[in-house]
Amino acid sequence: MEIEKGDKRCAIIRATLELVAEHGFHGAPMAAVAERAGVAAGTIYRYFESKDVLIQEIYHFLEDRFFQGLMIGYPEGQPARERFLHIGKFLVHYCMENPLQARFLEQFHNSPYGIAHRRDKFYGTQDKDVIYELFADAVATGTVKQLPLTVLFSLTFSPLRDICRDHYLNFTMLDDDLIARCVEACWDAVRK
Amino acid sequence: MEIEKGDKRCAIIRATLELVAEHGFHGAPMAAVAERAGVAAGTIYRYFESKDVLIQEIYHFLEDRFFQGLMIGYPEGQPARERFLHIGKFLVHYCMENPLQARFLEQFHNSPYGIAHRRDKFYGTQDKDVIYELFADAVATGTVKQLPLTVLFSLTFSPLRDICRDHYLNFTMLDDDLIARCVEACWDAVRK
DNA sequence: TAAAAACGAATGATCATTCATTCGCAGCAC
């Protein structure tokens, strides 16, 4: 959120993020967004072409922030295991410290938006991210099991995503020690 | 679906299952269900009190079928590892052979229905299933890591769920060998 | 022919989006 040009624009983004995180896409009608943002319904359309565009813009904003944070203190050049542990722990801590953003991202990933995004990630021409790079590298050097990249992603990040969700649903109480052991367990799933 | 009392009732269930699996809950309006079932909209309400009840009934029907199949050839009394491999492989094969049912279940689990169901599973008073039993047992005997049950579930079944999804989205090509290696990798995540 | 089952148009709710109107203010003349 924070530094966005324009008061209104920022308020709309924040309101949408909160409503989607708390009630899902279908619990975030534009009328409710407008009310929470302290803005008239029509005003939203001065800043965003449609609800779709609004959602996508928020997603890309959050994704950028996530990767920016991820790269702080990233152990470039270290063994794959260290790099993986850094990513995994960062992911979980990020979700715990930014529950609204985490829940928005969860909603996004479980929607048609998310499927399209995932397809793009594996088949698209866009440049691959550090995580992709890490696994491609670790498979090549025989550090992790010889499995398709999609499977390696599922084995490691699906559990972490679910563990975070269980945390903010109050199913599981996470602390630093438990987080570390979870991330290590995910590494055990893929390491040779 | 199959043996359901009444032609119409069965047709309605099948139509709903298909539409939800293919287009999600919001792509399954009652009018469309009625049309696909070859039935008038009002008729649905002779068989089901509401859309909610219809969805829940389908879910419980599928859950029962799943556990029924799961118990065929279940290696009761064998080590935890064998029991887990049986469950994991059955899960993936079941999803591949019943893609409509698998996708319906996926939609269900990613919805408010699913959250309530999960809460019930961990905190409810209903009797625990074989899977719950397996992990409780394996933790007690020190066969798997000392982690909360919710975490053990996430570490093992979240990846499998995702792997199945990637299969019917054509992101990953699964065969028996790959399935076995995936399930074993999940076991590696939790075993001591 | 009477009861049961099925029908499907009508109802009322909820949305995203639009657009005719109003608001607030910057610049200007006196």
Add this chain to the structure above:
DNA sequence: GTGCTGCGAATGAATGATCATTCGTTTTTA
């Protein structure tokens, strides 16, 4: 300072679409 003018920003009631559900009517069944 005061009054006027023009314009982009903001408004929110209205629109049209989409749903779940209802109910008066028709058809089927026994």
